[in-house]
Amino acid sequence: MEFTAEQLSHYNGTDESEPIYVAIRGRVFDVTTGNSFYGPGGAYALFAGKDASRALAKMSKNEEDVTPSVDGLSDKEIETLNDWEKKFEAKYPVVGRVVS
Template identity: 80%
Template sequence: MEFTAQQLGQYNGSDPSKPIYVALKGRVFDVTTGSSFYGPGGAYTMFAGKDASRALAKMSKNEEDIISSLDGLSEKEIGVLNDWEKKFEAKYPVVGRVVS
């Protein structure tokens, strides 16, 4: 499935009848099984329904970092993002891609 950023936002955990999605490097993961982390009240709820690539690379929960842009990231930050991507791939199914 293809999602615009706006469509992805509908899967932010606020509607219990919908799955929870988080995108990483443009790939959309179904993180519903991790709803204690990504659902309402979870430690990572701010990533739900968004592309959290930059924030995860920077290990940041700041709103301005919860975007898909990788511009200006250091080699180390890209490595951190790649590690997150491997964790997501091992734990959550990919359900689509974010398109602009």
């Protein structure tokens, strides 16, 4: 499936009848099974319905970092993002891609 950023934003966990999606580098993961983390009130709820690439790379929970942009990240931050991506791949199914 292909999602625009707008469409992805609807899968943010606020509607219990819908899955929860988080994107990394444009790949959309179904993180519904991790709803205690990504659902409302969860530690990573601000990532739900968004591409959280930059925030994951920077290990940041700042709203301004929840963006797909990886421009200007250090090698260490890219490595951290790669690690997060591997964890997501092992744990959550990929359900689509974010398109512009």
